[in-house]
Amino acid sequence: DAKTTQPPSMDCAEGRAANLPCNHSTISGNEYVYWYRQIHSQGPQYIIHGLKNNETNEMASLIITEDRKSSTLILPHATLRDTAVYYCIVRVVFQTGANNLFFGTGTRLTVIP
Amino acid sequence: DADVTQTPRNRITKTGKRIMLECSQTKGHDRMYWYRQDPGLGLRLIYYSFDVKDINKGEISDGYSVSRQAQAKFSLSLESAIPNQTALYFCATSEGLPPRETQYFGPGTRLLVL
Numbered sequence A: 001d002a003k004t005t006q007p008p009s010m011d012c013a014e015g016r017a018a019n020l021p022c023n024h025s026t027i028s029g030n031e032y033v034y035w036y037r038q039i040h041s042q043g044p045q046y047i048i049h050g051l052k053n054n055e056t057n058e059m060a061s062l063i064i065t066e067d068r069k070s071s072t073l074i075l076p077h078a079t080l081r082d083t084a085v086y087y088c089i090v091r092v093v094f095q096t097g098a099n100n101l102f103f104g105t106g107t108r109l110t111v112i113p
Numbered sequence B: 001d002a003d004v005t006q007t008p009r010n011r012i013t014k015t016g017k018r019i020m021l022e023c024s025q026t027k028g029h030d031r032m033y034w035y036r037q038d039p040g041l042g043l044r045l046i047y048y049s050f051d052v053k054d055i056n057k058g059e060i061s062d063g064y065s066v067s068r069q070a071q072a073k074f075s076l077s078l079e080s081a082i083p084n085q086t087a088l089y090f091c092a093t094s095e096g097l098p099p100r101e102t103q104y105f106g107p108g109t110r111l112l113v114l
Helices: none
Strands: A009-013 A018-023 A032-038 A045-050 A061-064 A070-075 A084-091 A107-112 B004-007 B010-013 B019-025 B031-037 B043-049 B064-070 B073-078 B087-095 B102-105 B109-113
Touching: A009 A018, A018 A032, A018 A084, A018 A107, A032 A061, A045 A061, A045 A070, A045 B102, A070 A084, B004 B087, B010 B019, B019 B031, B019 B087, B019 B109, B031 B064, B031 B073, B043 B064, B043 B073, B073 B087
Parallel strands: A009 A107, B010 B109
Antiparallel strands: A018 A070, A032 A045, A032 A084, A061 A070, A084 A107, B004 B019, B019 B073, B031 B043, B031 B087, B064 B073, B087 B102, B087 B109
């Protein structure tokens, strides 16, 4: 699976949009971009995923650049409960062997009142 | 996600003891997984199961075993616990076919092996 690069931390004012960037310059054509978040010591929570088109769901929007080498997760109106570590992952079709969901170090988002 | 539950949530045990971590799900998913998370590292796959009759080793299966008692239950056992198995353990289920597969994680079990 392609490696990803994310800033280690970000702050966002409550009520404002949080824009979390992710670089995945070595992504290949069959790899999807996934975003998960982990609130302190809880299980990771799926947020959204996409291949090449922008995606939106009830939690967030995902903007993928045309060359697919980077993406941005957007939380439109951040709340204090959005404070978490956000992980950007790219992965291929599930392999028959080991299939790590490698979270890396992620971005620690702190929403400030 | 309350649909995936893990017991116990915290456990302290001694070296050499056999312990079992249990996972139950009400999502109706066939695929289940066990991961461990260590500080500064990502989640690493221990075992996974595609259905009741299917068990597969992950990257770090040595020292662990699993049992898929039913679609809803997937247990992880440490046959003889050792200190480097101290970690946060997550069970997960998934839905959808790859590459659209989405995983749902339990709340985790924090294990300390003395």
